[in-house]
Amino acid sequence: GENVEQHPSTLSVQEGDSAVIKCTYSDSASNYFPWYKQELGKGPQLIIDIRSNVGEKKDQRIAVTLNKTAKHFSLHITETQPEDSAVYFCAASIGNDMRFGAGTRLTVKP
Amino acid sequence: KAGVTQTPRYLIKTRGQQVTLSCSPISGHRSVSWYQQTPGQGLQFLFEYFSETQRNKGNFPGRFSGRQFSNSRSEMNVSTLELGDSALYLCASSPPPGWGNTEAFFGQGTRLTVV
Numbered sequence: 001g002e003n004v005e006q007h008p009s010t011l012s013v014q015e016g017d018s019a020v021i022k023c024t025y026s027d028s029a030s031n032y033f034p035w036y037k038q039e040l041g042k043g044p045q046l047i048i049d050i051r052s053n054v055g056e057k058k059d060q061r062i063a064v065t066l067n068k069t070a071k072h073f074s075l076h077i078t079e080t081q082p083e084d085s086a087v088y089f090c091a092a093s094i095g096n097d098m099r100f101g102a103g104t105r106l107t108v109k110p
Numbered sequence: 111k112a113g114v115t116q117t118p119r120y121l122i123k124t125r126g127q128q129v130t131l132s133c134s135p136i137s138g139h140r141s142v143s144w145y146q147q148t149p150g151q152g153l154q155f156l157f158e159y160f161s162e163t164q165r166n167k168g169n170f171p172g173r174f175s176g177r178q179f180s181n182s183r184s185e186m187n188v189s190t191l192e193l194g195d196s197a198l199y200l201c202a203s204s205p206p207p208g209w210g211n212t213e214a215f216f217g218q219g220t221r222l223t224v225v
Contacts, residue, residue, distance in 0.1 A: 006152075034213060043114075043200055043216030044153070089153060091214075096141040096204050097166045098214055102152035 002027040004092050006101025014109050019080050021104045023090035024072040030092040033066060033073050038087045038103075047088075048075070080108045112136065114203050114217035122223045128189040131220045135182050135203030141165075142184040143214065144176060147198040156199075159184055191224045198222075 003026040013019050025033075031052040036044035050057045050064045050073065057064050061080075066073040077084055085108045090101040115134040123129050135142050143166075144156040155168035159178035176186040182203075188195055198221050202214035 036216075041218075043202075043218045045216070046213055049213065096143065096158055096160065096214075097155075098143065098202075099155055100145070100153035 002030055002092055002094070002097070002099040004090060004099050004101045006090050006104060008104060009102065010105045010107075012107045012109065013080050015080060015082060017080055019075075019077045019084070019106055019108075021075045021088055021090065021106070022072060023074070023092075023101050024070075025092040025099075026071065027092070027094065028068075028071065029094050032093045032098075033064070034091050034093070034098075035062075035064060035075050036089045036091065036100075038089065040086075044089055077106075080106075082108050082110050084108050114201055114215050116199075116201050116217035116220050118220060119218065120221045120223075122225060123191050124225055125191055125193060127191050128187060129191060129222060130185050130187045131199055131201075131222070133184045133186075133201030133203075133217060135184070135201075136205075136215055139203035139205050139215070140182050141204040141206075142178055142182065143202045143204070144184070144186050145200045145202065146170075147200055147219070148196075153200070156186065188222075193224050196222060196224045 006023045034049035037047045038044040063076045087103045117132045141160045143158040146154045158166040162178045173189045178184045198219040200219045202216045
């Protein structure tokens with residue numbers, strides 16, 4: 001089955017800096033790559049996603065890039081703010097079979 | 111519209127007991143997936159149900175089981191509880207393929223503590 005690896009496991013940045021989280025996947029048939037943000041006491045919430053026919057997608061301060069050949073994708077957050085502090089999960093899916101990375105705990109220091 | 115609802119939110123059980131968790135998906139969603147979340151392991155896929163049939167299964171022992179009803183509501187059951195089963199159990203529902211995205215919408219989870 002699909003295996004998703006995520007790095008780093010923890011990331012600390014200063015407010016205003018950029019943060020980058022990287023994931024790799026194993027199954028070349030995966031065609032949907034969402035990113036979720038999980039705040040304390042809540043379930044994961046989708047923040048951005050990308051499909052295999054697209055190389056990059058941007059939504060305000062958040063962007064995701066996908067390299068199908070290398071089977072890796074990344075989340076980029078620019079101009080980080082304290083409210084960006086959370087655990088971020090990447091995922092790769094084929095249909096509704098979605099597998100997650102282990103998560104990255106992002107801390108944005110004011 | 112209402113989101114994914116999981117009940118109960120918190121549960122304390124004793125080793126050896128069994129537990130049933132419930133998940134009501136978003137109206138119209140027919141796919142329900144269950145995940146176990148622990149601090150060291152992240153989100154581990156348990157199983158996925160679609161139209162009352164288990165379509166995918168993760169690498170968990172047979173003590174973990176689930177089912178889905180005709181109204182798409184799903185339950186998962188854990189028998190003979192072990193201390194290591196203590197975790198946040200998350201349910202996610204997804205829209206039918208014809209709706210476009212395969213985005214998973216998560217509930218807030220059920221926090222299970224085994225003592």
